[in-house]
Amino acid sequence: MTARLFNRFVGGLLDRAVLVCAAIVGGLIPGFIAQYRQRLGGRLDQALLDLAPWQKLADQYQGGSLELLIRHHLGSADPQFHAEGAVIRALMITVQQLQAAVHAMHASLPRQASWLLLHGDPALLRATWSDWVPTFALSSQGLVFALVFAVGVWLLYKGAAWLVMRLLAGRSAIPEPA
Numbered sequence: 001m002t003a004r005l006f007n008r009f010v011g012g013l014l015d016r017a018v019l020v021c022a023a024i025v026g027g028l029i030p031g032f033i034a035q036y037r038q039r040l041g042g043r044l045d046q047a048l049l050d051l052a053p054w055q056k057l058a059d060q061y062q063g064g065s066l067e068l069l070i071r072h073h074l075g076s077a078d079p080q081f082h083a084e085g086a087v088i089r090a091l092m093i094t095v096q097q098l099q100a101a102v103h104a105m106h107a108s109l110p111r112q113a114s115w116l117l118l119h120g121d122p123a124l125l126r127a128t129w130s131d132w133v134p135t136f137a138l139s140s141q142g143l144v145f146a147l148v149f150a151v152g153v154w155l156l157y158k159g160a161a162w163l164v165m166r167l168l169a170g171r172s173a174i175p176e177p178a
Contacts, residue, residue: 011161019154026149030142031135033112036120036128037105043124044098051095054088066092109141110148 055066062068066088073085104115116125137146 015154015158018157019150022153023146023150024136026146026153027136027142028134029113029149030109030137030139030145032128032132033105033109033116034135035132036116036124037102037112039124039128040098040101040105040121044095044102047091047095047098051088051091054091109145113145 051066054069055064058064058066058069062072070085070089070092073081073088076082076085101119101121104119105112107115137143
């Protein structure tokens with residue numbers, strides 16, 4: 001009886017520890033996402049600054065069309081001029097990708113988190129992680145996110161614990177071969 005009481009006590013403590021830790025982690029995730037979003041916005045700003053002189057040339061000579069400027073460069077027999085066309089195209093594609101990413105990061109918090117998991121830039125994630133200053137989200141959306149995250153992790157923990165207990169119970173019920 002004492003061993004059973006001890007197991008319930010330890011199990012209860014572990015159960016609560018998982019729930020509390022998951023709630024804390026869930027509350028920190030929105031802050032990480034916000035810092036990632038700021039870093040992403042900075043990258044977009046820099047890419048737009050890098051593209052601005054080319055856009056000015058396109059405005060001056062190609063009626064504002066970057067695509068026409070790129071084709072003009074790529075159609076040149078001069079290898080340096082041709083290479084510039086490839087650089088302008090790469091920069092334009094980068095700007096478009098960053099704009100799409102910034103747009104995706106202005107959705108609801110769950111959508112931001114799922115987008116980050118599925119499409120986040122690994123280098124940008126590492127850079128954000130290395131400079132990350134933990135902040136706990138106290139907004140209503142952040143608190144709800146923390147609660148849902150905590151309950152989800154806790155349910156996964158409870159399911160895994162139940163499965164392990166079933167496997168262990170099934171193992172002890174198997175008679176040993178004679």
